[in-house]
Amino acid sequence: MKVKLALLVAALQVLVLAFMAGQREWISRTGTPLVLRTAPVDPNDPMRGAYVRLDYDISYVPLALCRGETLKWTKSTDYREQRAMRDRVVYAALGVDPHGIAEVTSLSDIPPVDGPYLKGRVESVDPAGIRVRYGIEALFTSKRTAIRTEAMALNAKAGAPMNVRVAVGSSGTAVLKDFTWEPLGITIALDRAPRRENNDPQRWQPQPTTGLTVTLHNYGDKDVAIVNLPDARSFRMVPNTRFAGTHYTWAGGKSSTTATPTAADIHVLKPGAIDTIHLDLTQPRWWIIDTRKPGSDPIPLQKAAEGWAASFRIEYSPPTAEAVRGLPNADLIRHAPLRSRAFNANQGVD
Amino acid sequence: MDKNIRWLMAEIDRWKAEGLVSPEQGDRIRQRYEQPPAPAAESVPWGLLVFATAGAIVIGLGVILLFAYNWDEIPKFGKLALVFGAIIGAHIAAARLLAKEGWQPKLGEALAALGTMFYGAGIWLVAQIYNIDEHYPNGFLFWALGALAMAWALRSVANGLLAVVLVVIWGSCEAFDFRAPQYWSILLIAGGLVPLAWQQRSALLLAAALASIQFLLAVNIVHWGSGAHAFTASLALGVLLVAAARLTQSERPDYGHGAGVMTFFGFGAFLVCAYLLSFKGAASELLDWTRRYGPQPALAGAFGWTLFAAGLAGWAWIARRSLWQKEMEIGREEWLLPIALLYCFGVGGLGARDWALLVSWSFNLMLLGLAIMWMWRGCQLSRLGPTVLGSLLLGAVVLARYFDLFQSLASRGLAFIILGGIFVAEAMFYRKMRQAKGGGA
Numbered sequence: 020m021k022v023k024l025a026l027l028v029a030a031l032q033v034l035v036l037a038f039m040a041g042q043r044e045w046i047s048r049t050g051t052p053l054v055l056r057t058a059p060v061d062p063n064d065p066m067r068g069a070y071v072r073l074d075y076d077i078s079y080v081p082l083a084l085c086r087g088e089t090l091k092w093t094k095s096t097d098y099r100e101q102r103a104m105r106d107r108v109v110y111a112a113l114g115v116d117p118h119g120i121a122e123v124t125s126l127s128d129i130p131p132v133d134g135p136y137l138k139g140r141v142e143s144v145d146p147a148g149i150r151v152r153y154g155i156e157a158l159f160t161s162k163r164t165a166i167r168t169e170a171m172a173l174n175a176k177a178g179a180p181m182n183v184r185v186a187v188g189s190s191g192t193a194v195l196k197d198f199t200w201e202p203l204g205i206t207i208a209l210d211r212a213p214r215r216e217n218n219d220p221q222r223w224q225p226q227p228t229t230g231l232t233v234t235l236h237n238y239g240d241k242d243v244a245i246v247n248l249p250d251a252r253s254f255r256m257v258p259n260t261r262f263a264g265t266h267y268t269w270a271g272g273k274s275s276t277t278a279t280p281t282a283a284d285i286h287v288l289k290p291g292a293i294d295t296i297h298l299d300l301t302q303p304r305w306w307i308i309d310t311r312k313p314g315s316d317p318i319p320l321q322k323a324a325e326g327w328a329a330s331f332r333i334e335y336s337p338p339t340a341e342a343v344r345g346l347p348n349a350d351l352i353r354h355a356p357l358r359s360r361a362f363n364a365n366q367g368v369d
Numbered sequence: 370m371d372k373n374i375r376w377l378m379a380e381i382d383r384w385k386a387e388g389l390v391s392p393e394q395g396d397r398i399r400q401r402y403e404q405p406p407a408p409a410a411e412s413v414p415w416g417l418l419v420f421a422t423a424g425a426i427v428i429g430l431g432v433i434l435l436f437a438y439n440w441d442e443i444p445k446f447g448k449l450a451l452v453f454g455a456i457i458g459a460h461i462a463a464a465r466l467l468a469k470e471g472w473q474p475k476l477g478e479a480l481a482a483l484g485t486m487f488y489g490a491g492i493w494l495v496a497q498i499y500n501i502d503e504h505y506p507n508g509f510l511f512w513a514l515g516a517l518a519m520a521w522a523l524r525s526v527a528n529g530l531l532a533v534v535l536v537v538i539w540g541s542c543e544a545f546d547f548r549a550p551q552y553w554s555i556l557l558i559a560g561g562l563v564p565l566a567w568q569q570r571s572a573l574l575l576a577a578a579l580a581s582i583q584f585l586l587a588v589n590i591v592h593w594g595s596g597a598h599a600f601t602a603s604l605a606l607g608v609l610l611v612a613a614a615r616l617t618q619s620e621r622p623d624y625g626h627g628a629g630v631m632t633f634f635g636f637g638a639f640l641v642c643a644y645l646l647s648f649k650g651a652a653s654e655l656l657d658w659t660r661r662y663g664p665q666p667a668l669a670g671a672f673g674w675t676l677f678a679a680g681l682a683g684w685a686w687i688a689r690r691s692l693w694q695k696e697m698e699i700g701r702e703e704w705l706l707p708i709a710l711l712y713c714f715g716v717g718g719l720g721a722r723d724w725a726l727l728v729s730w731s732f733n734l735m736l737l738g739l740a741i742m743w744m745w746r747g748c749q750l751s752r753l754g755p756t757v758l759g760s761l762l763l764g765a766v767v768l769a770r771y772f773d774l775f776q777s778l779a780s781r782g783l784a785f786i787i788l789g790g791i792f793v794a795e796a797m798f799y800r801k802m803r804q805a806k807g808g809g810a
Contacts, residue, residue: 022467024522025481029460032488032515033453036495040449043499070500102548103664106504140504157502195500 047194050186051135053113053121055155057181057198071158071168073183073195077111077137078156080126081148081260088128092144107141109151110191118355120182126151130191138191148260155185155195171200178359179204179238202239203288205335207359208232209366210300227321227364231298233333235357237288244287244351246337248278251298253337256305259330259361267307267329270317280338282347298333307331326364333359374402421479422527429486433493445498452491459484467523478525485516485531506547509539517561526571529562533577536562540585550589552668558582572626579610579634586672594669595662600642600655601717602669605676607638608710611703612683619690619697639706640762643739646713646732647769653725656717677714681707702742705735736766744795751803760792 057073082093092104112131114124121135126149130136139151160168172181183198210230233254237243246253256269278284286294298305306317307329323329335357343349378399385395432455443451459480466477489512495501496508513535520528540554558578566574586606590599614631617624645651654660663669684707691697712731716724740762747756767788771781 021523022464025467025519026460026464028515028518028522029456029464029481029484031518032460032485032491033456035511035515036453036456036488036491039492039495039501040499043495043501047499070497099662099664106547106549152502154501154503158500159497 042188042192043194046188046192047186047196050188050194053115053135053185053187053193054119055183055185056120057183071160071165073156073158073181075153075156075183077113077121077123078142078152079148079150079260080111080123082146084123084125085149086125086127089126089149092141093146093149095144096146101144104141104144109139109141109149111137111139111151111153113137113187116355120355135187136191137187137193147265153193155183155193158183158195158198176200176238177204178206178234178236178357180357200238201353201355201357202237202241203243203245203353203357204236204238205333205357205359206234206236207333207362208234209362226366227326228300228362228366229321230300231333231362233296233298233335233359235288235294235296235335237290237292240290242287242289242348242351243353244285244348245294245335246280246284246343246352247286247294247296248280248284248338250278250304251296252278253284253335254296254298255334255336256307256331257334257358259332259363262330262361264328265330266310266325267323267331268310269331270306270308271304280343280346285343285346285348285352287348287351320364323364328363330361330363332361335359377402421476422482425479425483425527426486426531429483429490432487433490448494448498452487452494455487456484456491459487478523478527481519481523481525482516482527482531485512485519485528488512488515489535504547506539506542509535509542513539513557517557520562520565524565524569526566526569526574529565529569529571529574530577533558533562533574533581537581537585541588544585544588544592548592550592552589552672555582555585555589555672558585567624567627570624570627572630575627576630576634579630582606583634583638590669590672591663593663593672594666595658595660597655597657597660597717598663598666598669598673600645601658601713602673602676603638604642604713605673605680605710607635607642608706609676609680609683610635611639611706612680612687615687615697615699615703616683616690639709640736642713643709643732643736644765644769647729647736647766649725649729652728652732656713656728657720658717659720673714677710680710700742700746702739702746705739709735733766733770736762740766748795748799748802751799756795756799760795763791764788 055075055077057075082090085093089109092101092107095101095104107128110127110130111123112125112127113121113135116122124134125131130138137153139153142150142152144150158168180201181198182201184196185193186196187193208231209228210232211226211228235245255272257272258265258268288294300320303317306319307323308317309315309323320329320331337343337352337354337356340349340352340354343352381390381395381399384390385392390398463477463480463484466473466480468474469477489508492508492512496503513532516528516532516535519525520532536554536557540551543554544550558581562574562578563582565571566578583603583606587599587603590602610631612635614628614635617628617631621627642655645655658666658670684704687697687699691699709732712728716728740759743755743759743762745759746752747754747759767784771784
């Protein structure tokens with residue numbers, strides 16, 4: 020009897036593992052294929068070894084996309100209540116943008132009635148949105164591969180987004196399959212105003228950011244074309260939504276003026292080539308507005324009263340395929356927007 | 370044969386030879402205490418089994434780390450075949466040994482523990498292969514459930530110990546890493562492993578289970594409510610354990626080791642709580658249930674009151690057996706435990722924060738009373754254990770008051786002289802009583 024019971028328990032143990040593996044294998048083969056955009060870092064897990072930690076664009080869902088109970092959770096300012104929200108199950112409805120990248124269309128505590136969705140758990144809640152963990156944030160590799168991937172993200176592929184292919188099951192469970200690097204990368208270097216004379220060495224003096232040098236890199240093995248419109252109109256400043264304390268927005272975002280691209284604006288980057296564009300952030304085009312003061316006048320970035328809260332990314336946003344149709348090398352242009360690492364009025368932040 | 374019984378048998382032979390008892394009387398006494406020989410137990414190679422079980426667990430840990438290396442060279446299905454093969458192989462080998470006679474089933478238990486370790490390795494390996502990064506404590510929970518089921522299937526202490534460790538890891542990860550304490554971690558051990566320890570009469574498994582319950586209870590209740598809730602629940606658990614120990618000694622004398630374990634953890638918890646309450650500052654905070662830091666003070670209170678009710682019920686049963694039916698003997702000083710429980714829950718329930726001075730004095734007196742009773746009883750019965758425990762407790766109380774009661778060096782010096790005097794008097798009394806009983810000095 021004891022032996023039979025032991026064999027029954029052993030069979031159950033095998034079944035648990037078989038279910039775990041079988042479910043993921045099934046989703047991997049039959050699930051809805053999607054591409055998610057992410058950036059890697061490289062930690063280590065004592066039980067599962069080295070892995071590449073993935074921070075997806077969809078990991079932080081802004082307030083505007085929260086629905087139902089999730090919207091109420093963001094209203095809480097009590098630390099204990101916010102803490103209690105951790106690990107709640109949420110469902111992120113997904114759409115696919117014109118460039119083939121999946122994006123969150125809404126986040127709710129109940130699954131959407133149709134369309135693909137990801138089941139996740141709340142990581143943290145703040146008044147600006149919800150950080151969600153979807154269970155696909157780790158890509159387990161050998162230590163060697165993990166270190167190489169992280170090194171590529173910092174050097175050989177600096178500023179290039181990583182596209183992760185996942186398969187999503189009908190219950191919202193996702194299986195991470197593989198990843199590729201975007202051929203085009205964006206990096207920034209900050210211009211700093213000279214440090215003022217400081218009589219008190221104990222007091223830290225920020226060096227405000229006055230400009231940016233943006234570099235576009237072709238990391239691929241084929242030619243890639245970029246579009247640099249006059250007055251750097253291919254570039255935008257977007258608030259850094261991953262930093263909950265951001266309360267400035269770009270004043271230029273309201274402007275509806277767009278430039279019509281010409282053949283001269285299209286630059287072809289050979290494999291390994293770069294193109295550098297300088298943005299003078301002291302110019303009115305790059306001024307910002309404090310969202311807590313409706314109707315206030317735009318100010319230069321370096322004049323922001325709370326420099327840390329003026330956190331932005333530079334987005335390379337080329338014209339649509341329609342706008343460049345017929346122009347030379349139009350077929351080489353990658354139209355998906357590309358975002359730089361974040362910076363604020365005082366320094367770069369990630 | 371128990372060493373005391375062996376001594377008694379030798380003594381009976383001497384009594385018969387010296388004519389103290391008649392041969393018939395001697396034989397009747399011998400029959401009363403003689404134990405049947407246990408040849409099977411004698412032949413079990415315990416050294417081999419203990420090291421085999423420890424080795425199985427260490428091998429399992431090694432396999433987990435080996436898989437964690439993440440061999441690029443082994444394809445996905447190769448890794449899965451390895452881990453499934455290892456689990457099935459270990460369990461089949463275990464089953465073959467379990468079916469045999471003699472000591473080999475014990476080795477089978479060790480192999481079953483190895484199979485359960487492989488099962489745990491499999492959970493993490495499958496997570497690694499399919500890049501699963503979900504709520505990781507669930508991995509420990511499923512592993513613990515596998516170990517618990519195996520422990521019950523085999524009535525195995527080794528698998529039970531593995532399950533205790535895994536439930537504690539699961540509960541700790543939930544509480545510390547996710548701030549989501551799980552009362553199931555306590556219930557799984559209390560309901561799933563304490564009964565196994567009881568059934569197998571295992572003091573080791575019971576000790577591991579009780580230590581885990583005390584740890585998880587304190588950690589979880591602090592998160593649900595406050596330190597005061599955790600404190601009073603720990604006190605109630607201590608009082609309940611001492612009651613359970615006394616009832617076990619009376620009703621199930623064959624589990625004397627288990628009763629000893631319960632006494633150790635019960636008095637351990639009680640003495641720590643009582644000692645803390647002897648400080649005024651601590652007494653004002655540790656019984657103040659109005660300070661609620663956690664999100665679920667009602668759940669914290671429910672655990673505390675349940676243990677309170679169970680503790681009082683246990684002592685009510687003891688009172689019935691000892692005071693009315695006269696079928697049990699309980700040391701007078703032990704009645705201080707239910708009194709302290711009622712007192713603390715009364716103060717906590719009334720929200721009487723201003724009673725801190727009264728509470729601290731009460732517990733100082735309580736500890737002094739307990740120390741003196743233990744010292745007295747130890748000397749009277751010529752037992753070193755209670756004598757030393759009482760002396761240590763008295764010393765601890767005097768040391769605590771050294772810092773907050775006696776302001777001048779003169780009064781501090783006097784306190785130590787009196788304490789030293791008490792110890793010397795105790796030593797003389799102990800010697801006298803021991804000599805009176807015919808023992809050595």
